[in-house]
Amino acid sequence: MTETIEATIEGTVFRNEDNGYSVLEIRIGRKSSTAVGIMPPFASGEMVSLSGEWINHPQYGQQFKAVSCEVRMPTTLKGMERFLGSGIIRGMGMHTAGLAVKRFGLDTLEILDKYPERLTEIKGIGRIKAQMIARSYQDSIGLRNAMVFLQSYDISPQLALKISRKYGEKTEHTIKENPYRMVRDIEGIGFLTADRIALSVGIAADSPFRYEAALLFVLQEASVQEGHTYLPLRKLIDQTCRLLQAEEDGVLKALQKLLLSRDIIRITSSEEEGGCMLCGYYYLEKEIAERLIRLLNAKDTVLPKRAYLDAEISSFEKRNRIQLSECQRTAVIKTMENAVMIITGGPGTGKTTIIHCILSLLGKKVFLAAPTGRAAKRMQEAAGLQAKTLHRLLEYAGDNGEFQRNESNPLDCDCLIIDEMSMVDVFLMASVLRAVKPGTKLVLVGDADQLPSVGPGNVLGDLLNSGMIPNQCLKEIFRQGMDSQIVLNAHRINDGDMPVLNRKDGDFFLNRTDSPRKTASDIVALCTQRLPAFLKTHSPISDIQVLAPAKKGLCGVINLNQMLQAAFNPPAPQKREIKFGDTVFRTGDKVIHTKNDYSLCWISDADGKEGTGVFNGDMGRIEKIDSVEKTISVRFDDGRLAEYDAPLFEELDLAYCLSVHKSQGSEYPCVVMPAEDGPQMLLTRNLLYTAVTRAKKLLVLCGNESAILRMIRNDHVNHRYTTLSQRVSEASFVRGDAPL
Numbered sequence: 077m078t079e080t081i082e083a084t085i086e087g088t089v090f091r092n093e094d095n096g097y098s099v100l101e102i103r104i105g106r107k108s109s110t111a112v113g114i115m116p117p118f119a120s121g122e123m124v125s126l127s128g129e130w131i132n133h134p135q136y137g138q139q140f141k142a143v144s145c146e147v148r149m150p151t152t153l154k155g156m157e158r159f160l161g162s163g164i165i166r167g168m169g170m171h172t173a174g175l176a177v178k179r180f181g182l183d184t185l186e187i188l189d190k191y192p193e194r195l196t197e198i199k200g201i202g203r204i205k206a207q208m209i210a211r212s213y214q215d216s217i218g219l220r221n222a223m224v225f226l227q228s229y230d231i232s233p234q235l236a237l238k239i240s241r242k243y244g245e246k247t248e249h250t251i252k253e254n255p256y257r258m259v260r261d262i263e264g265i266g267f268l269t270a271d272r273i274a275l276s277v278g279i280a281a282d283s284p285f286r287y288e289a290a291l292l293f294v295l296q297e298a299s300v301q302e303g304h305t306y307l308p309l310r311k312l313i314d315q316t317c318r319l320l321q322a323e324e325d326g327v328l329k330a331l332q333k334l335l336l337s338r339d340i341i342r343i344t345s346s347e348e349e350g351g352c353m354l355c356g357y358y359y360l361e362k363e364i365a366e367r368l369i370r371l372l373n374a375k376d377t378v379l380p381k382r383a384y385l386d387a388e389i390s391s392f393e394k395r396n397r398i399q400l401s402e403c404q405r406t407a408v409i410k411t412m413e414n415a416v417m418i419i420t421g422g423p424g425t426g427k428t429t430i431i432h433c434i435l436s437l438l439g440k441k442v443f444l445a446a447p448t449g450r451a452a453k454r455m456q457e458a459a460g461l462q463a464k465t466l467h468r469l470l471e472y473a474g475d476n477g478e479f480q481r482n483e484s485n486p487l488d489c490d491c492l493i494i495d496e497m498s499m500v501d502v503f504l505m506a507s508v509l510r511a512v513k514p515g516t517k518l519v520l521v522g523d524a525d526q527l528p529s530v531g532p533g534n535v536l537g538d539l540l541n542s543g544m545i546p547n548q549c550l551k552e553i554f555r556q557g558m559d560s561q562i563v564l565n566a567h568r569i570n571d572g573d574m575p576v577l578n579r580k581d582g583d584f585f586l587n588r589t590d591s592p593r594k595t596a597s598d599i600v601a602l603c604t605q606r607l608p609a610f611l612k613t614h615s616p617i618s619d620i621q622v623l624a625p626a627k628k629g630l631c632g633v634i635n636l637n638q639m640l641q642a643a644f645n646p647p648a649p650q651k652r653e654i655k656f657g658d659t660v661f662r663t664g665d666k667v668i669h670t671k672n673d674y675s676l677c678w679i680s681d682a683d684g685k686e687g688t689g690v691f692n693g694d695m696g697r698i699e700k701i702d703s704v705e706k707t708i709s710v711r712f713d714d715g716r717l718a719e720y721d722a723p724l725f726e727e728l729d730l731a732y733c734l735s736v737h738k739s740q741g742s743e744y745p746c747v748v749m750p751a752e753d754g755p756q757m758l759l760t761r762n763l764l765y766t767a768v769t770r771a772k773k774l775l776v777l778c779g780n781e782s783a784i785l786r787m788i789r790n791d792h793v794n795h796r797y798t799t800l801s802q803r804v805s806e807a808s809f810v811r812g813d814a815p816l
Contacts, residue, residue: 077129078127078128078129078143079127079128079129079130080125080126080127081104081125081126081140082104082123082124082125082148083102083103083104083109083111083123083124083125083126084102084103084104084122084123084124085100085101085102085118085119085120085122085123085124086100086101086102086103086108086120087100087101087120088100088101088117088118089101089110091117097112097113097114098111098112098113098114098115098117098118099111099112100112100115100118102124102126102140109138109139109140110136110137110138110139110140111126111128111139111140111141111142112139112140112141112142113126113128113141113142113143113145115142115145116145116147117164118147119158119159119160119161119164120158120159122147122148122149122150122155122158122159123147123148123149123150123151123155124145124146124147124148125145125146125147125148126140126142126144126145127142127143127144127145128140128141128142128143128144129141149185150185151182153177153181153182156177156182156184156185157170157173157174157177158173159173160172160173160176160177160184161173161174164212164216165209165212165213165216166208166209166211166212166721166723166724167205167208167209167212167677167719167721168209168212169702169704169705169706169707169721170704170705171705172198172200172201175198175199175200176195176198179197179198180194188209188210188213189213189214192206192207192209192210192213193206195209195210202686204677204686204687204688205677208675208677208688211675225247225248225251226239226247226251238262238263238265239251239258239262239265242258242261242262251273251277252277254279254285255270255273255274255277255279256270256271256274256285256286256288256289257289258270258273259289259292259293259296260289260292260339266293266297267289267290267293267319270289271286271289274286282322282326284329284330284333286320287316287320287322287326287327287329287330288330288333288334288339290316290319290320290327290330291312291316291327291330291331291334291340292334292339292340292354293319294307294312294315294316294319295307295312295340295352295353295354296354298797299354299357299532300532302794302796303501303528303529303530303531303532303533303534303794303796304532304796304797304798305353305354305357305358305360305361305502305532305533305796305797305798305799305800306343306345306351306352306353306357306358306797306798306799307351307352307353307797308345308349308350308351308797309342309349309350309351309352310349312331312351312352313327313328313331331352335352338355339354339355340352340353340354340355341353341354341355341358343358343799345797345799351797353799357502357532357533358799360502360503360506360533361502361533361798361799361800361803362803362807363506363509364502364505364506364509364535364800364803364804365800365803365804365806365807366803366807367506367509367510367512368416368509368518368539368545368804368807369544369804369807369808370514371415371416371509371512371514371516371518372414372415372416372544372545372546373415374415374514374515380412380413382409382413385408385409385412385413385437386409388436388437389405389408389409389433389437392432392433392436392437395436396432398429400426400429400433401426401552401554403548403550403551403552404426404429404430404433404550406548407419407430407548407550408430408433408434408437410546410547410548411430411434411517411519412434412437412438413546414546415515415516415517415518416517416518416519416520416545416546417517417518417519417520417545417546417547417548418497418519418520418521418522418536418539418540418545418546418547418548419519419520419521419522419547419548419550420521420522420523420524420536420540420547420548420549420550421523421549421550421551422523422525422550422551422563422566422567422570422769423523423562423563423566423567423769424553424554424560424563424566424567425550425551425552425553425554426550426552426554427521427550428458428459429554430550431458431459431493431519431521432459434491434493434519435459435461438490438491438517440490440491441488441489441490441491442461442489442490442491442492442493443464443469443487443489443491443492443493444456444459444461444462444463444464444493444495445463445464445465445466445469445492445493445494445495446463446465446466446494446495446496446741447465447466447496447499447500447504447741448465448496448499448691448693448694448740448741448742449465449691449693449694449695449712449713449714450693450695450713450741450742450743451465451495451496451499451741451742452464452465453713453714454742454743455495463495465691466494466500466504466507466508467479467672467689467691468689469481469487470482470487470507470508470511472674472689479507479510479511481510481511482507482510482511483510483511485511486511486512486513486516487511487512487513487516489516490516490517491516491517491518491519492508492512492516492517492518492519493519493521494508494518494519494520494521495521495522496521496522496740496741497520497521497522497535497536498522498523498524498526498527498528498529498536498740499522499529499530499740499741500529500535500536501529501530501531501532501533501535502531502532502533502535502800503531503532504531505533505535520536520539522536523769524536524537524540524549525570525762525765526740526762526765526766526769527736527737527740527762527763527766528794528796530737530740533796533798533800534796534798534800535800538798538800538801538804539800539801539804541801542800542801542802542804542805542808543805544804544805544808545804553567560583561575561576561579561582561583561584561775562583562584562768562769562771562772562774562775564576565584565768565775566765566768566769569761569764569765569768569788570761570765572761572788572789572791573788574781574784574785574788575768575784577777577781583771583773583774583775584768584775585774585775585776585777586751586776586777586778586779586781586784587602587776587777587778587779588779588780588781589778589779589780590780592629592630592631592750592752593630595630595631595750595751595752595778595779596630596631596635596636596639596750597639598778599622599631599636599639599640599748599750599778600636600639600640600643602748602776602778603616603620603622603640603643603644603732603748604616604640604643604644607620607746607748607774607776608620610774611745611746611773611774613745616644617644617645617666617697617732618666619744619745619746620744620745620746620747620748621734621739621742621744621746621747621748621770622636622640622732622733622734622747622748622749623733623734623735623736623739623747623748623749623767623770624636624733624734624735624736624749624750625735625736625749625750625754625758625759625763625767626735626754626755626758627735629754631750631752631754631779633733633734633735634658636732636733636750637729637730637731637732637733638730640730640732640733641660641662641665641730641732644666644732645662645664645665645666647662651663651664652700652701652702652703653701654701654703654706654708654725656722656725656726656728657726659729659730661698661701661708661725661728661730662698662701663698663699663700663701664697664698665697665698665730666695666696666697666730666731666732667695667696667697667698667710667728667729667730667731668693668694668695668728668729668730668731668734668738669690669691669692669693669694669695669696669710669712669727669728670692670727670728670729671692671727672689672691672692673689673690673691673724673727674688674689675688675689676688676689676690676718676720676724676727677718677719678690678712678716678717678718679716679717680715680716680717681711681715681716681717687716690712690716690718690727693738693741693742694712694713695712695713695731696710696711696712696713696716697710697711698710699711699717705721706721706722707719707720707721707722708720708725708728710728736749736763736766736767736770739766739767739770740766742770743770743771743772744770744771744772745771745772745773745774746771746772746773746774746775746776747767747768747770747771747774747775747776748776748777748778749767749775749776749777749778750777750778750779751777751778751779751780751783751784751787752779752780752783753783753786756790756792757792757794759783759786759787759790760787760790760791760792760793761787761788761789761790761791762791762793763787764784764787764788
């Protein structure tokens with residue numbers, strides 16, 4: 077029998093963050109009891125109204141099974157303090173909550189809601205942290221309101237928050253009218269989630285909404301999972317029919333409607349029937365092409381005379397006591413003679429020397445940038461000039477993730493040089509070009525044989541394939557790299573040849589094993605015992621990086637991280653730790669930030685400067701764990717200190733072992749990698765090449781020759797369906813240009 081009870085939350089015994097299922101300790105009057113059900117996160121001391129029924133659990137006895145709930149905000153000072161300090165609000169633990177309630181009393185919630193700037197009156201809260209706390213408070217209120225409606229549909233708290241942010245007070249109306257809108261509107265909600273909700277609220281299986289959402293979902297998944305910006309028509313139709321378990325006629329009708337509304341764009345392609353792409357990707361690739369050609373043809377670009385260039389290059393050679401090869405000299409001259417230039421080459425082919433020469437010749441305001449912090453740091457050390465990540469260069473800020481540098485506020489430089497271009501996807505490339513004003517020289521540097529960007533598109537490859545952008549490929553390995561087996565073997569691998577292994581006094585070794593289990597244990601022994609002595613390093617955690625092709629398995633990222641953590645940083649009485657899912661975070665752990673978080677606060681140890689934004693791939697060490705406040709403080713490699721509370725733990729991962737994809741743009745003194753059999757789609761030549769080129773002083777493969785040979789022979793490169801090359805060609809011919 078359904079009834080409604082008024083209760084006070086005393087604590088959370090269990091909570092599944094994926095589906096919101098909770099086991100709560102509650103107090104009804106003076107009686108303590110237990111409530112279970114799908115509910116929002118609650119703070120101790122909160123008053124709630126729960127609707128449901130009493131049941132007798134065979135193991136735990138009488139419980140109240142809640143099917144819906146309403147939240148009563150705290151009305152007492154004690155209740156308010158417990159609510160604010162419960163961990164629901166980012167940046168506010170019990171100590172800060174106590175200070176806030178002491179300062180503002182019963183008006184604390186009103187301050188959070190209407191006057192958050194007054195939080196700076198509390199010691200230890202600056203302007204940026206006050207804004208973060210206020211945003212988090214608003215998010216928690218939005219989450220609760222959304223949960224009241226969405227809790228019966230198995231929506232996780234994280235997705236409920238995204239839904240409420242998008243639709244606000246119209247959440248219930250929107251979901252009941254067309255829940256498939258969420259597939260298009262909200263990142264993280266896929267077709268299957270929306271479909272489950274739609275069927276629950278009575279939307280028919282043959283609804284046009286359902287068919288349209290399925291088409292959009294298939295195209296979006298193709299971009300996120302495989303990097304495509306379009307799909308051939310036949311692939312799109314077949315995959316959508318399988319997803320819906322429906323006939324083709326209904327899918328074709330829905331596709332026609334989406335084509336008419338321009339949500340999907342029909343394109344010509346190498347496929348007989350052409351292809352289809354989401355309108356966003358169509359306009360992104362079109363914009364990139366047009367902006368590049370506009371830069372290339374800028375009338376206010378002053379190009380130097382050839383005789384002057386030859387003299388300046390000779391002067392550079394004399395000052396630096398070097399002799400550029402003909403290929404290098406050509407690359408420099410073409411860079412100086414063109415407004416846009418692409419320079420590609422593998423390790424040891426002299427890309428850094430060319431950048432030095434370009435900087436010497438320009439003598440103007442030059443900005444250096446790279447996609448990741450480690451790549452930018454490496455570029456800065458090599459060039460002797462400050463380099464920034466692209467996000468910092470473009471001044472990322474704002475809750476909605478907006479770059480402050482754009483067409484109306486362009487970069488103030490004469491030349492922009494970007495390294496590690498293989499990592500740049502269509503989103504980032506478009507943002508860069510919006511911030512580059514005509515007349516600025518743009519130099520793109522990268523290695524076309526490395527893995528493509530994690531995000532959608534194939535920017536570097538497409539620009540090269542277009543034949544419209546001036547470029548120079550460097551292939552010759554120079555004298556300074558001849559002593560390095562890493563450099564020579566990287567080129568051998570890229571050419572399809574076996575590397576030379578275990579040469580005396582070399583830097584490229586194979587530690588032979590006879591099983592994956594032995595490989596995993598040997599990797600731990602190498603990292604903790606043998607290699608530190610060989611490298612003469614006192615910081616093996618920093619200097620030795622394990623890379624793995626796969627996440628799962630005995631030699632996968634997950635298992636190797638656990639084994640290496642146990643060896644490098646075992647539990648100890650003085651070390652605090654927090655468990656999140658299957659991962660234990662411990663003071664001293666090496667960690668990596670796994671997604672772009674533009675609102676996460678940090679403070680720099682160099683100058684005390686505060687800022688926001690921690691990005692995918694940033695690495696550091698856990699400096700402090702507060703088990704009371706439930707926070708993790710991470711000191712990143714560049715000196716920034718950021719504090720994570722419980723909702724943000726999902727953005728951290730152990731980093732003793734990284735996937736090869738995560739290592740792109742970075743370089744480590746020593747790289748160790750398992751060489752074992754596994755999924756052939758992963759174990760490819762360009763993945764092995766990418767891993768090898770991450771090592772600076774020493775590369776150790778652990779496994780067997782046959783696995784190495786299979787990777788080298790597997791020269792399959794996952795083809796990405798993109799249109800950028802075609803768009804560049806179109807934009808060039810519109811302006812009357814011919815292929816270069």
